Amino acid sequence: MKAQMEYGPVCPIPISEYPQVLMAHGGGGKLMHDLIENMFVPAFHNPLLGERHDGAVFNVGTARLAFTTDSYVVKPIFFPGGDIGSLAVNGTVNDLAMCGARPLYLSAGFILEEGMETEKLWQIVRSMQRAAEEAGVALVTGDTKVVDRGKGDEIFINTAGVGVIEHDLKINPKQVRPGDAVILSGDIGRHGIAIMAAREGLEFESAIESDCAPLNSLVRNLIDAGLDIHCMRDLTRGGLASALVEIAESSGHQIFIEETKISVRDDVQGACEILGFDPMYLANEGRFVLFLPEAQTERALAVMNAHLHGAGAARIGKVTDESFGVILKSRIGANRIVDMFTGEQLPRIC
Amino acid sequence: MKYIDEYRDADAAEQFREAIHKTVSRPWTLMEVCGGQTHAIVKFGIDELLPKEVELVHGPGCPVCVTPLELIDKAITIASRPDVIFCSFGDMLRVPGSDRDLLMVKANGGDIRIVYSPLDAVKIARENPDKEVVFFAVGFETTAPANAMAVHQAKQLGVKNFSVLVSHVLVPPAIEAVMSSPQCRVQGFLAAGHVCTVMGYTEYEPIAKKYKVPIVVTGFEPLDILQGIFMCVKQLEEGRTEVENQYARSVRKEGNQPAQQLVREVFRIVPRKWRGVGEIPESGLGLTDEYAEFDAEKRFGVSAYTAEEPEECISGLVLQGIKKPNECPAFGTRCTPEHPFGATMVSNEGACAAYHRYRRHLVRVETARGVTI
Numbered sequence: 001m002k003a004q005m006e007y008g009p010v011c012p013i014p015i016s017e018y019p020q021v022l023m024a025h026g027g028g029g030k031l032m033h034d035l036i037e038n039m040f041v042p043a044f045h046n047p048l049l050g051e052r053h054d055g056a057v058f059n060v061g062t063a064r065l066a067f068t069t070d071s072y073v074v075k076p077i078f079f080p081g082g083d084i085g086s087l088a089v090n091g092t093v094n095d096l097a098m099c100g101a102r103p104l105y106l107s108a109g110f111i112l113e114e115g116m117e118t119e120k121l122w123q124i125v126r127s128m129q130r131a132a133e134e135a136g137v138a139l140v141t142g143d144t145k146v147v148d149r150g151k152g153d154e155i156f157i158n159t160a161g162v163g164v165i166e167h168d169l170k171i172n173p174k175q176v177r178p179g180d181a182v183i184l185s186g187d188i189g190r191h192g193i194a195i196m197a198a199r200e201g202l203e204f205e206s207a208i209e210s211d212c213a214p215l216n217s218l219v220r221n222l223i224d225a226g227l228d229i230h231c232m233r234d235l236t237r238g239g240l241a242s243a244l245v246e247i248a249e250s251s252g253h254q255i256f257i258e259e260t261k262i263s264v265r266d267d268v269q270g271a272c273e274i275l276g277f278d279p280m281y282l283a284n285e286g287r288f289v290l291f292l293p294e295a296q297t298e299r300a301l302a303v304m305n306a307h308l309h310g311a312g313a314a315r316i317g318k319v320t321d322e323s324f325g326v327i328l329k330s331r332i333g334a335n336r337i338v339d340m341f342t343g344e345q346l347p348r349i350c
Numbered sequence: 351m352k353y354i355d356e357y358r359d360a361d362a363a364e365q366f367r368e369a370i371h372k373t374v375s376r377p378w379t380l381m382e383v384c385g386g387q388t389h390a391i392v393k394f395g396i397d398e399l400l401p402k403e404v405e406l407v408h409g410p411g412c413p414v415c416v417t418p419l420e421l422i423d424k425a426i427t428i429a430s431r432p433d434v435i436f437c438s439f440g441d442m443l444r445v446p447g448s449d450r451d452l453l454m455v456k457a458n459g460g461d462i463r464i465v466y467s468p469l470d471a472v473k474i475a476r477e478n479p480d481k482e483v484v485f486f487a488v489g490f491e492t493t494a495p496a497n498a499m500a501v502h503q504a505k506q507l508g509v510k511n512f513s514v515l516v517s518h519v520l521v522p523p524a525i526e527a528v529m530s531s532p533q534c535r536v537q538g539f540l541a542a543g544h545v546c547t548v549m550g551y552t553e554y555e556p557i558a559k560k561y562k563v564p565i566v567v568t569g570f571e572p573l574d575i576l577q578g579i580f581m582c583v584k585q586l587e588e589g590r591t592e593v594e595n596q597y598a599r600s601v602r603k604e605g606n607q608p609a610q611q612l613v614r615e616v617f618r619i620v621p622r623k624w625r626g627v628g629e630i631p632e633s634g635l636g637l638t639d640e641y642a643e644f645d646a647e648k649r650f651g652v653s654a655y656t657a658e659e660p661e662e663c664i665s666g667l668v669l670q671g672i673k674k675p676n677e678c679p680a681f682g683t684r685c686t687p688e689h690p691f692g693a694t695m696v697s698n699e700g701a702c703a704a705y706h707r708y709r710r711h712l713v714r715v716e717t718a719r720g721v722t723i
Contacts, residue, residue, distance in 0.1 A: 020457040030688060200466065260360075266351040273354060275466075332363040332572045334395020336708040 029238055029281075029341035033246070052250050053172045054095040054233065057165065066101035068092060069160035075153055077124065079198040081190070081209030084157055085127035087285060090214045091236065092161040093135040097216040098232045098288060100171040100223060101163030103135060108142040108159050113152035124155065135214035137161070167223055173250035175230040178321035181297040182255060183290040185218070185304060186211070186312035187263040188240050192282030193271045208267050213286030218307045222290070225303050231291040234284070238340065241280040243289060244326045245340050257317030257338075258329045281341050294318065357571030358394070366576035367399045370583060377403045378586050379535045380579060381528065381671045383521060384490075384542035385412025385699025386570050392704040394572045396579075404583060407535070407671030408704075410524045410627060411542050413489040414441050414697035415669060417517045418623040420657040422447035425515055428484050428650045429460045435478060437471035438486040440464045445696045448657045468493075468500035468514075475504065475512035484646045487514040492544040494518055494635060495609035498616035501637070501644050513646040518635035519622055521545050522553050527630045529561040533672050538582040540568040540575070543597035548613075550605025554593045562591045569597040616641050625693055626659065626666025665692035668701050675702040682706060 024031045041049060048056040055068030070091045077084040089106065096103040108128065112121065132139055194210040196202065215234065222229060231251075233243045240262070248255045264272075264279045272279050286309055292300055297315050304310030326338040356362075382388055388408045391397055397406050410416055426447045429436035436452070443452040443462065456462040461481075465471050468485050475483035487497040497514065504512040521542060528534055541554060546567045554565045564585035568578030578596045585592060595601055615638070622634025637645050647653045659666075662680050667673040675681055675694065685691040687703055694700035 018454065018457075020454060022453045022457050024453065034688070202466075269351050269354065330394045331358045332360050332394050332396070332399070334398040336393065336395050339707045 054098040064165040066099035066163045068095040071158040080207040082212035085124035086131040088157040088159045089131035092159040094215045094234045096163035097219040101165045103137045103163040105140045106161045110144045111156040112146045114149040116154045173247045176251035176291045180291045180319040181294045182317040184316045185310045189268040189279035189282035191285045211286035213309045218310050234288040239281040254320045254322035255326045259331045261316040357573045371401050374403045379405045380538045381407050381409045381536040382540040383409040383411040392708040408701035410669040412699040415693040415700045416624040418625045420655045421517045424652040429455045435461045435483045437465045441697050468497045485514045488517045491549045494613045498612045513644045515646040523633035539565045540578045543569040546601045565593045567595045660691050663692035665694040675705040
């Protein structure tokens with residue numbers, strides 16, 4: 001991984017690999033990671049940003065707040081298991097939950113393309129309303145813009161969210177310690193395959209539905225159980241692999257996981273085999289990893305397994321005192337490293 | 351899941367591991383021809399299970415890796431035209447040409463689309479009659495039938511705005527090129543199961559005989575590969591040099607005859623340049639005269655392009671199994687998947703990329719001790 005560099009006021013653009021933005025810069029892999037590390041972080045440098053968490057956590061008066069934002073450009077806008085609206089609410093709710101916060105208020109910015117059917121917009125708005133109700137958050141402010149036909153893709157949504165932290169735990173990658181257990185909240189890869197199938201018109205025996213779901217009530221149960229949570233991360237773009245690599249890098253410790261402990265549904269695995277994808281890198285919208293002391297594993301699993309969105313939770317590995325990245329014990333018993341993808345996963349030739 | 355888990359079973363893998371250890375009495379060097387096998391070997395850590403006497407070297411069977419630089423340049427030129435929709439399998443987009451890759455062409459406004467089947471490109475051509483639709487037809491014998499079908503279908507349907515940029519290569523001449531090299535260390539081959547599913551394996555019998563090497567047609571799952579290695583090592587230990595079929599659940603001796611017939615109708619055998627290796631006679635496929643109207647090189651006037659490879663890149667030696675990726679001075683430093691010198695660092699199936707993704711820690715650890723793997 002590249003060292004962070006210092007840039008003076010007259011420096012050239014600190015990007016050497018590509019002179020233009022590629023789609024892969026938004027893929028959640030290494031190119032995006034490098035863009036953030038080499039351009040955004042140095043430019044906006046401050047201690048809160050330096051935490052590299054899903055949101056910023058800070059005090060205002062006596063209150064401890066979490067603040068986050070995310071933009072949604074998913075195509076197609078309706079897919080099995082959800083739509084761009086439920087995604088926009090749940091994604092931001094989950095980012096706040098990963099900070100250990102109770103999500104309170106969301107904003108919504110709509111960028112609409114001229115010509116979009118208002119009936120579709122209405123469906124999306126209704127879906128956002130339902131998702132907000134389920135997550136217990138209020139959409140309290142917003143913005144609407146319309147761009148010329150052809151300049152957008154029907155609809156883009158940005159949501160930002162504020163939540164309150166009502167406990168004394170410090171939850172971020174830097175709290176991860178050797179000896180921590182790594183718990184995965186359920187099966188992986190469903191959102192990525194659901195989107196891919198809908199986008200490319202791939203048909204399977206039965207539709208694979210996105211795992212899109214709000215995680216805040218499950219996280220709240222974990223916090224209320226008095227568990228000493230060190231870190232949580234939802235597994236969105238870049239999937240389980242990218243999340244673990246980032247946490248390993250931020251914490252400075254090695255994460256060791258076992259392939260056989262990672263749950264992938266048969267239909268998702270089958271789609272991956274056909275397309276040449278690795279489920280470890282597929283996006284999820286209702287899954288997260290949890291780091292906490294090994295001794296609390298059973299209690300954490302009991303809390304998670306009792307909840308709808310954590311029913312398939314399992315311990316998949318541990319944090320070791322080695323310093324290098326993420327190591328995976330393969331199904332047949334050999335070890336290998338888990339790396340980030342450079343950009344997006346590209347379907348293989350054969 | 352069914353038909354997958356059985357071939358990734360740890361207990362069965364252990365049995366093959368033991369069998370290989372019991373069989374081996376001296377050092378043997380085997381080459382897995384196909385990039386898909388290379389990927390599985392490093393992904394599952396199969397070579398770590400082998401006795402130190404058995405060395406696997408990685409062969410030239412990644413179609414992305416062996417596509418010559420000038421063909422990428424041709425693709426870039428064609429894809430940059432405003433009147434063209436350029437269709438490709440996904441992993442060709444990141445292969446560096448002389449100064450750009452197709453992703454950069456896309457960022458500059460080129461209409462480049464990832465397709466899952468060449469027939470999708472024909473469909474795109476029919477839906478966009480005012481555009482020229484070009485399909486990047488790369489691959490070994492495995493993808494040749496589907497690509498041939500696309501051209502055949504375009505002709506049948508009278509789709510005039512469809513053409514193909516062909517860079518098809520063939521496995522047997524590549525094995526011969528490897529065996530003819532004076533630096534060749536390979537004593538046995540794992541042949542590519544999917545190629546043989548199409549072509550059968552009769553054409554390997556004269557090669558096994560001529561070069562006195564065992565060739566085992568092998569699948570892609572961990573147990574397939576372990577069994578293929580076991581069969582190959584057993585032949586070597588017993589002094590046999592035969593063609594055997596490990597992948598019998600997919601491969602028949604005569605292959606898929608209708609697929610072969612279609613390939614013969616649309617394509618003819620031509621000399622092909624292999625990236626990092628050079629020109630190999632009778633090692634590729636080009637369109638027959640009957641289908642020449644679908645040749646994108648002629649249609650867009652790029653036939654005469656030539657390009658030289660970066661001098662520092664040793665991908666040619668890697669593709670011939672003479673060097674391992676981590677023996678390259680640029681490996682993991684100046685050459686990475688984000689900034690590849692050669693195609694072996696680009697594709698999932700490329701040996702350098704596979705080593706970089708799964709083996710970097712070993713290289714680091716081992717070189718710290720002054721040892722290379």
